[in-house]
Amino acid sequence: MTFNEDDLVPISALQHLIFCPRQCALIHLERLWAENQWTAEGRILHKKAESGKSTTRNGIRITRDLPLHSLEYGLIGKADIIEWHPPAGLQKANSGTLKDLIHEHRGLSLTGWTVLPIEYKRGQPKQNDSDRVQLCAQVLCLEEMLGISIRRGLLFYGKKQHRYEVVLGESLRNTTIDTIQQMHDLMTSGSTPPAEYGPKCQSCSLYELCLPQTFHNSSASQWLNQQVLKSMK
DSSP states (O other): OOOOOGGOOHHHHHHHHHHHHHHHHHHSOOOOOOHHHHHHHHHHHHHHHHHHEEEEETTTEEEEEEEEETTTEEEEEEEEEEEEEEOOTTTTTOOSSSHHHHHHHHHHOOOTOEEEEEEEESOOOOOSSSSHHHHHHHHHHHHHTOOOOOOOOOOOOOETTEEEEEEEOHHHHHHHHHHHHHHHHHHHHHHHOOOOGGGGGGGGGHHHOOOOOOOSSSSSSHHHHHHHHHOOO
């Protein structure tokens, strides 16, 4: 199946969906947003990762904030950082810059290059697959855009100040593709799932909008409309 550009869903939404389908719907269907300490820290970390200029260091090209898309999977987003590692001896055999070589080879073939996506996260490694799925979705876009195969990526966690390797095997790819399909199903349904209160609710920036201990069968927008009607009486 090939998606239209109007039907592309944000790569970042996949992480929201895994964390909580209701949170995902509130953000991407009802267009609600609120910030707390954790979202602010994450936003600042991403801003730092994306703010630097693309550069070449030690024979590796580093690009930042690269736009991504996939019509096959219906995705759109950006990659925090991409490292482009040329085949051994390639740069020495050419007089052009590494940036020029990448643009030249993108039009022909990047076979032999190592393309390494790096996603930045504020906290520490999670128990669920949300970060790995987000990284894998970026890889699916890159593979479609560049016509190459990418076997691994990296997750950098600000709290740990450490890079963790993610092997992009069949199991993770299947999980990611299933999550993408669930995301498209949610957007097509246009329906916000009921609240399911749990420990993770306390860390959610949308807690005051979601009110998970109050809403079990209604959406936040419905509640807000009810409050407006009450205030008009």
